[in-house]
Amino acid sequence: MKKSLEEKKKTARTAYLFISPFFLLYAVFGLFPMLFSFYLAFFKWNGLSEMTFVGMENFNFIFTDPIFYEAIKNTFIIGLLGTAPQIIVGILLAFALNSTLIKFRNTFRTMIFLPYVTSIVAVAIIFGVIFSNQEAGFINYILSFFDIEPINWNIQNWPVKITISIMVFWRWVGYNTIIFLAGMQSIPNALYEAAKIDGATVWQQIRLITIPMLKPTITFVVFTATIGALQLFTEPLVFLGRNLRQEGITMVAYLWKDAFVYNAFGTASAAAIVLFFIIIIFTGVNLLLTNRIGRTKKAR
């Protein structure tokens, strides 16, 4: 009896040892930096010299900086333009891939998924060339058939936002299609068969069977897409360059530019804190909405 107690203690000690690397590393490189951001947000610091306490000055600065508001606005606009179409097209593509009518399913799936394997840097560079400002840029060339003057894709307000949204859309739509497809494959085929016998159209099948049954998957995709959209950084940096024009700067890009272009680590931290609260609010709203949708479904 005593021996087994000793044994148990030993096992527990080993278990703690096995899980300790995560907690140690997270404490040093995850938790501490986050808490330290809250501290740093009240200091002026250029990364080299002494930190000086400035109270709320950093927050005053960013809240009176028009570019900060642009950054928030851009993040939401690009987030919406980049992800909402993705979810709709992703569901449709997955539905088509799941159809029993087609052959070559694997080939189609592979082709549609391929963009996801490409790095974001590569995507931004490729689209930068496709959407080049020159007359001979691919998109400008196509537009010339419709008598549209060449557009300065990485300078003008809406073109910048649209191009970045298209990059996001192109890289992620295939990934989400695969996730939706995995969700759809767990929907019993008998449901569709029954609907077909009742004379349901394809559109009715999607609306009344696929989407309700797919709710958990949709929740997951919306959730990850939202968090991803709030962290958008690489596309604007590569597409716009270090200047990060205000037409396309995002929240993370704003704080990165503050820190690593202007050496203003204090205001960058203040921006990080604001971003932190925006993310918390969004996660909360997301959870609330999905919970409510779940409940009304059950009540019915």
Place this chain on the structure above:
Amino acid sequence: MNNTENHTKKRNIQKAFVYLFLTFGSLLSLFPFYWMFTMATRTNREINSFPPPFTPGADLVNNFQNVLANMDFFGSMANSLFVSTSITVGVLFLCSLAGYAFAKLEFKGKKLLFSVILITMMIPPQLGLIPQYYIMTQLEWINTFQAVIVPGLINAFGIFWMRQYIQDAVPDELIEAAKMDGCSTFRIYWNIVAPTVLPAFATLGIIVFMQAWNDFLWPLTVLREPSMHTLQVALRTLNDARQMDYGMIMSGTFWATVPLIVIFLMFNKLFIQSLSEGAVKS
């Protein structure tokens, strides 16, 4: 009779529509790759002429020589390979150890500690970006690979994934029997658990390697020396030089993209399965 005929007709229209939709989607998917390849084989003058060239040209080799003259392509590829492999091996080891502890060992606070791990998954790491950078300057890790590798070993999702897998795949009787034979807990991990979860290593490995390979923000922040650049950071620099030699830039991007695409096409079923499993599990 008429009814079935009608039915087949309707079916054929549906079929045509599905094929059309998927073909259109696939073409949109593939077109940027084709355009990248075309531009990588053309001179800058050809690219900027009106109308632009729509078919591949003859400058594939020439453009790549220009890339080699402007960036250390193979050096940064080696850096990427080293960093991504180290992270992958480290994550697989640490996550399977922790996953084993959470799946099969008894200890106080197990549930609580596991939920803490799940919560950390929801917090975006960028929020601590500036202090993380500060820590790296204090450790004097700027321009060293450990600045990317060590934080890269934090992987809550991996622990979660491994725990699920080990719980189902490793029979308790096997562990008990090994204990009877006097095996230490680590011996059990090494001789029984690790070999059993090899398939999980493959799937998690793919996910982690790809993330590490494509990672950009953090390597950009801490690897400032050009000789330490990973491929993604180096590509960005090439693109930013803005000599506007599109042929060269596309060539660099093309050759940097090819390896991952080849690996993907070789293992595409495993790849897609890993990623959709990963999503479904969480």
